[in-house]
Amino acid sequence: MMLNPADSRPLYQQLAALIREQINGGALAPGDRVPTEADLSERYDTSRNTVRLALDVLRNEGLITSQQGRGSFVRSEPPxxxxxxxxxxxxxxxxxxxxxxxxxxxxxxxxxxxxxxxxxxxxxxxxxxxxxxxxxxxxxxxxxxxxxxxxxxxxxxxxxxxxxxxxxxxxxxxxxxxxxxxxxxxxxxxxxxxxxxxxxxxxxxxxxxxxxxxxxxxxxxxxxxxxxxxxxxxxxxxxxxxxxxxxxxxxxxxxx
Missing domain, CATH: 3.40.1410.10 (Chorismate lyase-like)
Structure with a gap:
């Protein structure tokens, strides 16, 4: 699914919603590595800044964590x-x-x-x-x-x-x-x-x-x-x- 410029939501919120759906649906399981910024940018044909903002949203929601030099991962432990x-x-x-x-x-x-x-x-x-x-x-x-x-x-x-x-x-x-x-x-x-x-x-x-x-x-x-x-x-x-x-x-x- 691609991002929709006609959607009233900003592009980063659309992308965050797509990744959130993958996490909640099990496509991205606890402990899984989230695709890199470059991969997400290419897959959804959007800027790296949009990707960063989307990942910040998910990080602040507690759905993903980031590790220096390793990338972002789906939180492996429940709240x-x-x-x-x-x-x-x-x-x-x-x-x-x-x-x-x-x-x-x-x-x-x-x-x-x-x-x-x-x-x-x-x-x-x-x-x-x-x-x-x-x-x-x-x-x-x-x-x-x-x-x-x-x-x-x-x-x-x-x-x-x-x-x-x-x-x-x-x-x-x-x-x-x-x-x-x-x-x-x-x-x-x-x-x-x-x-x-x-x-x-x-x-x-x-x-x-x-x-x-x-x-x-x-x-x-x-x-x-x-x-x-x-x-x-x-x-x-x-x-x-x-x-x-x-x-x-x-x-x-x-x-x-």
Missing amino acids: MRYYASLTGSRQRRLEAERKRDTFGQQIEAQGKRPKQVSTVETVAANAEIAAHLALQPGDLVALRRRVQYADDEPLQLGDSYYPLTIVQGSKIMDPADVAEGTDQVLEDLGHTPTRYQDEITWRMPTAEEATALHLGPATPVGRLLRTTLDQNDLPVEVYQVILPGDRHVLLYEVEA
């Missing part, structure tokens, strides 16, 4: 599943007998090795965080920052904000890994996480996020902002997780 409704599950924590947090459980269930690198600091809450924690802007909160990995590849960023009056002196203030998970620490402190409120938005990453997550150009991220409320409906944590759009599927299980 990681982020089970939002199970993250923080008390039942999962109890089943793990305080030995595994829910992030580690999710990554291991998908055949990967989880790792988290954390830092902790005390900061002044901005207006958004303060509103979610029922505090005043400028009130001090504990901020626990995490870079979360799967098989040593950065997968997501997670920032947790806690009222300092609740977590001061607890394991949450120690950057060392908390094997049982911070939700369990909150429960031990008398604040059992009981329900969550999620806000999900999509945007382009900041420069810092793109660097930390090794993002390619024009790769969007999902931002999930979760407010945790305890048994007294008191907000005890605001958790912001940044999910690269090219490597995640966000899943919820909702009872009918």
Whole structure:
């Protein structure tokens, strides 16, 4: 099939659609090498620039990856599943007998090795965080920052904000890994996480996020902002997780 100049879509989008169809239909299987820019340019009688733009589209969608000096390949691994409704599950924590947090459980269930690198600091809450924690802007909160990995590849960023009056002196203030998970620490402190409120938005990453997550150009991220409320409906944590759009599927299980 050739590109159609009469089509309202730009030529690069037409070409991206053709290659996408080949990937989704199995003509290009996971791990297969995508034809070179020169081959695609000749096959579809179009410019190399059109080909580059088409491949950029597919790369940003997470369908293909590029390797320096080797070319482009169909992504061989499916996107990681982020089970939002199970993250923080008390039942999962109890089943793990305080030995595994829910992030580690999710990554291991998908055949990967989880790792988290954390830092902790005390900061002044901005207006958004303060509103979610029922505090005043400028009130001090504990901020626990995490870079979360799967098989040593950065997968997501997670920032947790806690009222300092609740977590001061607890394991949450120690950057060392908390094997049982911070939700369990909150429960031990008398604040059992009981329900969550999620806000999900999509945007382009900041420069810092793109660097930390090794993002390619024009790769969007999902931002999930979760407010945790305890048994007294008191907000005890605001958790912001940044999910690269090219490597995640966000899943919820909702009872009918």
